[in-house]
Amino acid sequence: MSHPRDVIVIGLGGMGSAAACHLAARGHRVLGLERFGPAHNRGSSHGGSRMIRQSYFEDPGYVPLLLRSYDLFAKLERDTGRSIANLCGGVMVGRQDSQAVAGSLRSARQWDLSHEMLDAAEVRRRFPTLTPADDEVALYEERAGFVRPEATVTAHVQLAQRAGAELRFEEPVTRWEVLPGGRGVRVHTSDDVYTAGHLVVCPGAWAPRLLADLGVGFAVERQVMYWFHPLGGTAAFTPEHHPVYIWEDADGAQFYGFPAIEGPEGGVKAAFFRKGSLCDPETIDRTVSEAEAAAMAAHLRTRVPELPGRLRKAVTCMYTTTPDEHFVLARHPEHPDAVTVACGFSGHGFKFVPVVGEILADLALDGTTEHPIDLFDPLREPLKAPHRQFATPEGETTP
Numbered sequence: 001m002s003h004p005r006d007v008i009v010i011g012l013g014g015m016g017s018a019a020a021c022h023l024a025a026r027g028h029r030v031l032g033l034e035r036f037g038p039a040h041n042r043g044s045s046h047g048g049s050r051m052i053r054q055s056y057f058e059d060p061g062y063v064p065l066l067l068r069s070y071d072l073f074a075k076l077e078r079d080t081g082r083s084i085a086n087l088c089g090g091v092m093v094g095r096q097d098s099q100a101v102a103g104s105l106r107s108a109r110q111w112d113l114s115h116e117m118l119d120a121a122e123v124r125r126r127f128p129t130l131t132p133a134d135d136e137v138a139l140y141e142e143r144a145g146f147v148r149p150e151a152t153v154t155a156h157v158q159l160a161q162r163a164g165a166e167l168r169f170e171e172p173v174t175r176w177e178v179l180p181g182g183r184g185v186r187v188h189t190s191d192d193v194y195t196a197g198h199l200v201v202c203p204g205a206w207a208p209r210l211l212a213d214l215g216v217g218f219a220v221e222r223q224v225m226y227w228f229h230p231l232g233g234t235a236a237f238t239p240e241h242h243p244v245y246i247w248e249d250a251d252g253a254q255f256y257g258f259p260a261i262e263g264p265e266g267g268v269k270a271a272f273f274r275k276g277s278l279c280d281p282e283t284i285d286r287t288v289s290e291a292e293a294a295a296m297a298a299h300l301r302t303r304v305p306e307l308p309g310r311l312r313k314a315v316t317c318m319y320t321t322t323p324d325e326h327f328v329l330a331r332h333p334e335h336p337d338a339v340t341v342a343c344g345f346s347g348h349g350f351k352f353v354p355v356v357g358e359i360l361a362d363l364a365l366d367g368t369t370e371h372p373i374d375l376f377d378p379l380r381e382p383l384k385a386p387h388r389q390f391a392t393p394e395g396e397t398t399p
């Protein structure tokens with residue numbers, strides 16, 4: 001059966017906008033459907049900055065994807081003339097055996113990535129705003145830094161449209177189905193019904209709704225980003241002087257932060273990495289309590305003492321976490337001919353956005369990709385296990 005469109009992409013956030021861009025660039029007829037506007041702030045791809053790094057402590061298997069992602073971020077900047085990435089350098093701080101330090105070192109060694117090991121005194125000397133304890137060390141990576149999420153999404157949207165993709169915003173998908181015999185898909189929205197040869201689903205925190213039949217136990221988590229006015233102003237925090245950082249405590253809890261990239265009045269961002277509470281994207285509480293902000297400030301006070309001056313703002317965001325915190329990126333096991341899925345990015349997906357777009361185009365068009373994605377198999381054993389984390393309604397995450 002021939003369809004008016006080759007591929008429909010559901011969700012035009014980080015991953016879906018990149019998929020639409022790569023599919024359209026390869027000359028295919030693409031329809032993209034998004035429930036909100038372009039580069040909106042109600043999903044997982046907003047907040048001004050996302051960390052990028054290559055010495056990946058989560059698993060060395062991500063490194064080849066990161067190398068490609070860096071190239072594609074640079075290409076995105078060239079193709080659109082937008083400023084998206086800033087490689088200001090980054091430190092992973094913690095005890096020698098922490099995941100942040102030991103895991104990063106493992107990836108750096110395995111892939112021969114440029115890095116330096118710094119003891120606590122050296123960290124304090126080079127980055128005086130950071131005050132690690134004497135038993136803490138850091139892996140410094142020159143090529144770590146940050147990308148701008150809203151600019152990334154806007155750039156992909158712009159390139160997709162330039163290549164002929166039809167992108168429809170403010171048009172939520174209500175359901176999708178595979179046509180008899182697996183010969184394409186039908187997608188129902190608030191406004192219309194569309195058919196296409198193939199479907200790519202990139203639903204972010206709406207994965208439990210749109211991809212329930214994957215059978216993956218996603219935990220959708222409310223996370224908070226905080227911006228503080230540093231006590232002594234932003235001068236010591238500018239990207240010329242200040243790295244991005246992830247800092248792991250002795251109990252395994254991590255927090256992270258960025259340089260001052262919003263100008264002198266914009267505040268400096270920091271957040272806890274995985275300290276979230278379970279939520280639903282339809283009902284998430286987007287107000288941040290004083291107690292939450294006070295807990296963040298207290299945590300920063302002993303480690304980045306200059307940072308928690310006055311709170312400028314606090315904004316919520318969502319992680320969609322899988323039981324093993326690795327992504328789900330594959331042809332849909334139940335509908336391998338008709339549907340490709342990208343979800344469960346578990347709070348660390350943004351640095352992969354461009355390469356995921358490329359992989360989704362490969363999978364949708366060819367059913368296979370040369371990129372290493374075995375780690376993201378939806379049928380892997382750990383996805384059947386219960387979650388490592390259990391979040392209480394009060395917002396405290398217990399192991």
Ligand SMILES: Cc1cc2nc3c(=O)[nH]c(=O)nc-3n(C[C@H](O)[C@H](O)[C@H](O)COP(=O)(O)OP(=O)(O)OC[C@H]3O[C@@H](n4cnc5c(N)ncnc54)[C@H](O)[C@@H]3O)c2cc1C
Pocket residue numbers: 010011012013014015016033034035036042043044045046047049050051052171172173174202203204205206210223224225271316317318319342343344345346347348349350351352
């Ligand atoms: C606070 C925070 C900090 C983070 N920090 C980092 C970081 O430093 N580095 C990093 O690499 N990653 C980071 N991440 C993770 C990263 O941002 C996410 O993994 C990534 O943005 C996920 O992209 P996505 O496309 O899956 O989701 P989204 O960008 O949310 O896109 C999903 C889209 O689907 C749309 N949609 C859903 N349902 C429907 C429907 N029925 N019809 C139409 N459209 C629909 C949504 O509106 C949304 O636009 C962070 C995330 C958060 C929340």
